[in-house]
Amino acid sequence: MNYSELKNNIRDYFLDSEFSEIQNLLLTWVEENIADISLQNEALGHASDGRSISKKVRKNLLTREEADVEYAQWRENILSFLQTLKTYVERVEKEKASTQSSPELVKKVRSALEDLNYKKEILLFRKFQLQQKATRGVFMINGSKYYGQNWLYRLLLKPLRMKLGKDAIREVPIDFSGQIPVDLFWFELYDQFSVSVSNDDAGDRQKLLDTIVRIWEEDRSIIFRIEMNGDIPPEDLLNFLQDFWQPLYQQTADRDSPNMLLLFLVFSETFDHQRAAEEHQAKLATVIDDNWKPVHPLLLNIDLLDQNEVLRWLEGRILHFDDILDLNETATSLMKNQPKIYPEIVMIAFCMRYRLSFQNQILAKF
Secondary structure: HHHHHHHHHHHHHHHOOHHHHHHHHHHHHHHHHHHHHHHHHHHHHHHHHHHHHHHHHHHHOOHHHHHHHHHHHHHHHHHHHHHHHHHHHHHHHHHHHOOOOOOHHHHHHEEEEOOOHHHHHHHHHHHHHHOOOOOOEEEEEEEOOOOOHHHHHHHHHHHEEEEEOHEEEEEEEEEEEEEOOOOHHHHHHHHHHHOOOOOOOOHHHHHHHHHHHHHHOOEEEEEEEEEEOOOOOOHHHHHHHHHHHHHHHHHHHHOOOOOEEEEEEEOOOOOOOOHHHHOOOOOOOOOOOOOOOOOOOOOEEEOOEEHHHHHHHOOOOOOOOOOOHHHHHHHHHOOOOOEOOHHHHHHHHHHOOOOOOOOHHOOOOO
């Protein structure tokens, strides 16, 4: 029986006026779970006080009103003692967590965070993978700071890495800002794929596409991770897709390869996809249906978390983290008293409970 169950059982016994059950339960639980001698003695003292009141009631030494007053005071003392036990248990569990081997603790915390949020985005990506010949696609991971875009990117790729192996995937990271002309983006790609540059822009771009297609066909999967930093004008994004992804998709349309060719656009600020669709006729998809084609970006729009989502997530962690004793209190502390919160803030706060850095120990090594 954990602390939360002890507290709930004692409160139920108080409601039913089963005072002897409280004394027995409290003594048994403290004896089995608490190593501190002073707390064991205090529990014994509270049990003795309860027995003393019951004895006086049986001998008619107290009027009904006097007995109610003494039991009410005893109840307050027991509830106060429960808070003392909670503080003790939380301290012990934190000390226990801090002494765990770092790799083991990191693995456990990372595994817990993988179940937080992002289910609809992961399901959409899995649906893409189930499509016939679903080896090519472009995805927009959309959200502002602290939405956990890079965490979602790693979650999506985890099954691919496990299935194919790291050596079978070539990840191509590129930093693309709205203030940088699209032409400079091409030079980044030339460097990544060791393509020599001449004065023939069209010829150079075709050499790059040919190089990418050859690697995709003959060697390994290629996954582009484009960091879209800053406020990206829709026209810049559409120019990029038109100049790079669409020709690459068309060149691979009639070719068969078991390798993946994926493009992830990871936004650090929320991209105005509605404006892109309305003013620039951008074909952005939020579902996979008969009208969707791999050349059209799939929008993975991250949502904020509310307290109910955090509570449901914590419920699934109880068996793995003994210090999650009070779900509502833990959820409130993670939520920072906000009705809705950024997913990454919750992940950072959860890591801090175990003296871990989300950025350096969890995200960077995922």
